[in-house]
Amino acid sequence: MEMYRRTFAEINLDHLAHNIRVLQKAFPQKFLCPMVKANAYGHGDVQLGRFLEGLGIAHLGVCLIEEGILLRKNGVKAEILVFRGFDREGAEKIIEYQMTPVVSSWDHIEHLEAVATTAVGIHLKFDTGMNRLGFRPEEAQKVFDRLWQNKKIRLKALLTHLFNGDDAENPTGDSARQLQALDRVSQIFKPFNIFCHSLNSAGILSFLKMQKSAVPANHPLALQDWGLRPGLMIYGYNPLADQSFCDLKPVMSLKSHVGVYRHVKSGETVSYGGTWKAKQNSVIAVVPIGYADGYHRILSNQAQVLFAGQRVPVVGTICMDYLMLDVTSVVQGQDLNKFKDQEVTFFGFDNAGNFLSAEELAEKARSITWEMLTSVGERVPRVYSGGR
Numbered sequence: 001m002e003m004y005r006r007t008f009a010e011i012n013l014d015h016l017a018h019n020i021r022v023l024q025k026a027f028p029q030k031f032l033c034p035m036v037k038a039n040a041y042g043h044g045d046v047q048l049g050r051f052l053e054g055l056g057i058a059h060l061g062v063c064l065i066e067e068g069i070l071l072r073k074n075g076v077k078a079e080i081l082v083f084r085g086f087d088r089e090g091a092e093k094i095i096e097y098q099m100t101p102v103v104s105s106w107d108h109i110e111h112l113e114a115v116a117t118t119a120v121g122i123h124l125k126f127d128t129g130m131n132r133l134g135f136r137p138e139e140a141q142k143v144f145d146r147l148w149q150n151k152k153i154r155l156k157a158l159l160t161h162l163f164n165g166d167d168a169e170n171p172t173g174d175s176a177r178q179l180q181a182l183d184r185v186s187q188i189f190k191p192f193n194i195f196c197h198s199l200n201s202a203g204i205l206s207f208l209k210m211q212k213s214a215v216p217a218n219h220p221l222a223l224q225d226w227g228l229r230p231g232l233m234i235y236g237y238n239p240l241a242d243q244s245f246c247d248l249k250p251v252m253s254l255k256s257h258v259g260v261y262r263h264v265k266s267g268e269t270v271s272y273g274g275t276w277k278a279k280q281n282s283v284i285a286v287v288p289i290g291y292a293d294g295y296h297r298i299l300s301n302q303a304q305v306l307f308a309g310q311r312v313p314v315v316g317t318i319c320m321d322y323l324m325l326d327v328t329s330v331v332q333g334q335d336l337n338k339f340k341d342q343e344v345t346f347f348g349f350d351n352a353g354n355f356l357s358a359e360e361l362a363e364k365a366r367s368i369t370w371e372m373l374t375s376v377g378e379r380v381p382r383v384y385s386g387g388r
């Protein structure tokens, strides 16, 4: 791979395999559909799609038809669920590339009926509280009537999406109500012999946590054999407050190398707007990564990075292609040649195994871990390790 700037995202496939094994071991029988939308949360959808297939994964979730086509064109054979809606042209592409549409409106049914020549397998989405996509539970009987003995459409599963999965442990919480609602809908669809999937990472991890003792039989999480659609957790992050019960391994490490060092005198400022002023004579490392690479500008004067095994602050305003670090405390009194091309880790693991969490960075950026991972820019090469 051509890389004249040594800024890259290291993707550790052994860590991904570990996270998948956590799921396969805890839930050997359940429907498992890892979400590889948005370029596999920034990790590289083609590489991960192929790798996940090798781990025995039979279903993959994408948002866009384009994402599914890319996987197919690169040899991915797994069943691909397309979550975003589609028009007639989109329906044709879904059929051409043998993908499974998630149907969430009457329009979708019409488009499929218009273009299908044989029965297309679908998953049917119900909106149980997210208020984004899906049929209303009140429409369930009408949808049943439209699909029953439909020659163009074959219903395979029902789904819903939790909007507050963190509360899934609570038997009277938002998630519980959503699961109960889907369960009621599924009674109507029983003649189809379908299953239901509903759990995102927060829901899955809540279930896993409860399993450590025993999930009460009447708990909404135990109402059915809910299928799993993990996103964030397969990439190594647990979105719940309690992290103690499950060991996930972060997959992506965002890294670069110092380009140059500058000596600034006490009182001098660094970068646009002079937002950081040296309180002492300082050594500043200039690193070739910026907001155009997905390292958010809001982290200016906020974030820390790993430099030579230690945390150092990002100082001054983050530029489009560069940012600056105050490395004085680490390099003081030493020959700077010792730190030539020094590796810098923005999140993930450095070469010595020290860790800086993308979750911590997200908090500082007033964002979420999902956004930190998916924002890593297209011009940052993904470098894969492990997985053999």
Ligand SMILES: Cc1ncc(COP(=O)(O)O)c(C=O)c1O
Binding pocket: 035, 083, 161, 199, 200, 201, 202, 229, 230, 231, 232, 233, 370
């Ligand atoms: C429909 C659907 N299912 C599952 C997921 C996975 O969510 P998470 O990354 O929180 O596990 C998403 C992500 O946004 C989604 O949109």
